[in-house]
Amino acid sequence: MGGNQLSLILDPVVTTAHALHANAAAALVTYVPQYQHALTKVPKTRGVIAASLAAVTALWIAKQSIQQARTARKLRAQGVPEQIILHPKWWLLGLQRYLIGHLLEPVPDMAGAIRSEQQIPLLHGKNVDGWDRTDQVPLIYMNRLFFGSPSLVVADPKALHAMLSAHSYTFIKPETSIEAIGMVTGNLGMVTINGDVHKRHRRIVNPLFNMKTLMPLLPVMISSLDEFCAFLDTFPHSTSLPFHEMSGQLTLNVIGRTGMNYEFNALALEGTPITRAYNEMQEVIEFTPWFLLCLMYPNTLGRIPTASRRQFWRGHRVMIAAIKDMLTRARAEPNGTSLIHELIRQNEGNALNEYELVCETQTFLGAGHETTSSSLAMAVLLLAQFPDVQDNLAKELAAVDLGDYETLSKLPRLNSVINETMRLFPPGNLTFREAGADITVPTTALGPLALPKGLEIEIPIRAIHMDTSIWGPDAMEWNPQRWDTIDLVQGGNMDLSANRIVNGRRQIGPYDYFPFLVGPRGCIGRQFAVMELRLFIAGLVRRYKLATDLPVGGEDFHVAITMRPTNAWVRVERRAQE
Numbered sequence: 001m002g003g004n005q006l007s008l009i010l011d012p013v014v015t016t017a018h019a020l021h022a023n024a025a026a027a028l029v030t031y032v033p034q035y036q037h038a039l040t041k042v043p044k045t046r047g048v049i050a051a052s053l054a055a056v057t058a059l060w061i062a063k064q065s066i067q068q069a070r071t072a073r074k075l076r077a078q079g080v081p082e083q084i085i086l087h088p089k090w091w092l093l094g095l096q097r098y099l100i101g102h103l104l105e106p107v108p109d110m111a112g113a114i115r116s117e118q119q120i121p122l123l124h125g126k127n128v129d130g131w132d133r134t135d136q137v138p139l140i141y142m143n144r145l146f147f148g149s150p151s152l153v154v155a156d157p158k159a160l161h162a163m164l165s166a167h168s169y170t171f172i173k174p175e176t177s178i179e180a181i182g183m184v185t186g187n188l189g190m191v192t193i194n195g196d197v198h199k200r201h202r203r204i205v206n207p208l209f210n211m212k213t214l215m216p217l218l219p220v221m222i223s224s225l226d227e228f229c230a231f232l233d234t235f236p237h238s239t240s241l242p243f244h245e246m247s248g249q250l251t252l253n254v255i256g257r258t259g260m261n262y263e264f265n266a267l268a269l270e271g272t273p274i275t276r277a278y279n280e281m282q283e284v285i286e287f288t289p290w291f292l293l294c295l296m297y298p299n300t301l302g303r304i305p306t307a308s309r310r311q312f313w314r315g316h317r318v319m320i321a322a323i324k325d326m327l328t329r330a331r332a333e334p335n336g337t338s339l340i341h342e343l344i345r346q347n348e349g350n351a352l353n354e355y356e357l358v359c360e361t362q363t364f365l366g367a368g369h370e371t372t373s374s375s376l377a378m379a380v381l382l383l384a385q386f387p388d389v390q391d392n393l394a395k396e397l398a399a400v401d402l403g404d405y406e407t408l409s410k411l412p413r414l415n416s417v418i419n420e421t422m423r424l425f426p427p428g429n430l431t432f433r434e435a436g437a438d439i440t441v442p443t444t445a446l447g448p449l450a451l452p453k454g455l456e457i458e459i460p461i462r463a464i465h466m467d468t469s470i471w472g473p474d475a476m477e478w479n480p481q482r483w484d485t486i487d488l489v490q491g492g493n494m495d496l497s498a499n500r501i502v503n504g505r506r507q508i509g510p511y512d513y514f515p516f517l518v519g520p521r522g523c524i525g526r527q528f529a530v531m532e533l534r535l536f537i538a539g540l541v542r543r544y545k546l547a548t549d550l551p552v553g554g555e556d557f558h559v560a561i562t563m564r565p566t567n568a569w570v571r572v573e574r575r576a577q578e
């Protein structure tokens with residue numbers, strides 16, 4: 001099963017399972033010692049206990065299903081359409097919707113790519129129950145997960161404005177997301193915290209990512225790029241290079257040097273102890289059924305010392321020790337320029353405690369390296385697949401000084417390549433929220449929509465980026481030139497559908513294109529990431545002709561927390577003038 005569908009399972013399962021688990025764990029601790037004797041010695045009693053447990057479980061499932069059905073009914077009553085079950089399983093005796101919802105509905109390819117495409121008809125009112133209007137598309141639908149618990153998929157700009165901007169603190173990160181992402185970023189890093197704790201962190205960390213702090217990091221990025229190119233030069237130009245991995249070597253070195261003044265030495269095969277530890281931790285994050293169960297039961301199953309858990313904790317210990325060491329060294333260098341030097345300066349009043357500083361450092365590493373690496377690998381692959389676009393870009397870059405970021409940031413073709421790559425292949429392909437309170441949000445087609453506390457929300461970023469009603473009939477094609485006639489329209493919860501084309505220019509709103517998300521929980525590292533992408537794509541295209549044997553559309557992804565390419569094989573050959 002691919003990560004994307006599994007992510008759909010994660011949040012609701014854990015939310016419901018957590019409550020049960022906590023009660024069951026407490027009951028076990030209390031009663032098992034008392035009844036151990038009976039359990040082992042008296043088979044008849046064992047049978048009775050098993051039957052009772054089965055009955056209690058069945059009752060619990062029934063209660064759960066009834067509660068969830070009630071929530072779903074309230075949504076249906078307000079006009080929310082529901083995904084139909086196209087392939088009912090006979091062995092679920094017609095109860096599929098109430099037991100496992102849409103979890104076993106077939107998805108031909110579990111990669112994020114295909115799932116996103118499949119969501120578009122649903123968002124347009126096809127393959128759903130309860131939508132017969134032809135004048136408007138719902139842009140919202142409901143599907144069901146375990147025990148029929150509803151999950152609301154939302155692509156409506158008005159509702160998204162409420163969820164991500166106007167009431168972003170009411171729409172919280174769900175527990176399962178926190179559990180999964182926290183493995184990479186720590187559980188008190190900015191991605192995984194909610195409410196006032198988040199506000200406090202964001203206030204301290206914000207200044208780290210303004211241009212004044214970022215500009216001094218430019219020379220380090222450029223020298224890391226030069227080192228990477230020297231590395232590329234060691235391969236014959238007929239060799240296909242795994243950019244899906246190599247771009248990560250570059251971005252890991254850069255976040256180490258600029259983020260924490262640390263040398264990962266990621267281009268060397270052996271790396272450093274912390275590179276190895278980091279890789280060991282990452283390898284374990286595979287959405288296998290067992291991994292999912294550990295996320296659901298972090299305090300019991302998650303603590304069983306299986307080989308993979310031991311590997312994770314081994315890596316984790318090494319990494320946390322190294323991060324503590326980085327913070328100690330940064331404290332001793334009051335004029336240092338890395339992100340954590342600035343973090344320590346901003347944290348003068350100790351608004352963040354030591355553990356929170358460790359988690360934020362871990363967050364810079366986790367959130368700041370793989371995402372940029374995936375975008376870079378995809379941009380390089382796509383440029384290799386589209387030689388005309390590449391040649392045009394090379395012309396634009398011919399006379400540019402990479403150290404002149406002011407000029408670099410205004411190059412239209414370079415920016416179009418980045419925008420278009422992040423449109424079709426946003427590393428954060430979807431995100432989840434949970435209604436933290438009963439709340440009514442506006443929607444375009446349904447009017448005000450009342451959402452109950454605890455409702456699961458899925459925001460299908462990539463599906464919205466591929467929607468033909470927003471982007472036109474060639475929405476699925478990678479075409480950087482489209483950005484020549486796009487206006488990015490700022491401002492709140494507008495419905496642009498009636499005025500999509502104005503004076504021949506396509507109007508794109510903040511909730512039509514948001515690879516970094518928007519609002520108070522939008523990506524804090526956006527400028528940093530865009531700076532890296534501009535510099536690295538420009539630097540590579542100026543130096544090399546990029547080529548690939550991979551046909552257009554042949555890319556594959558691994559989707560676990562983020563969506564990253566797995567087959568960006570590219571050949572590089574020095575350009576004549578370089």
Ligand code: HEM
Pocket residue numbers: 190191192202363364367368369371372375426427428430431432515516517520521522523524525526528529
């Ligand atoms: C191409 C590169 C990147 C992409 C596509 C990206 C995308 C995103 C997205 C979609 C979110 C919202 C996650 C959610 O709420 O579900 C996010 C949040 C975040 N990103 Fe990035 N990101 C990138 C690079 C970076 C970099 C370089 C850093 C730091 C060095 C960074 C740090 C963060 C942090 C700390 C948050 C949490 C913000 C908050 O909740 O207040 N990101 N990013």
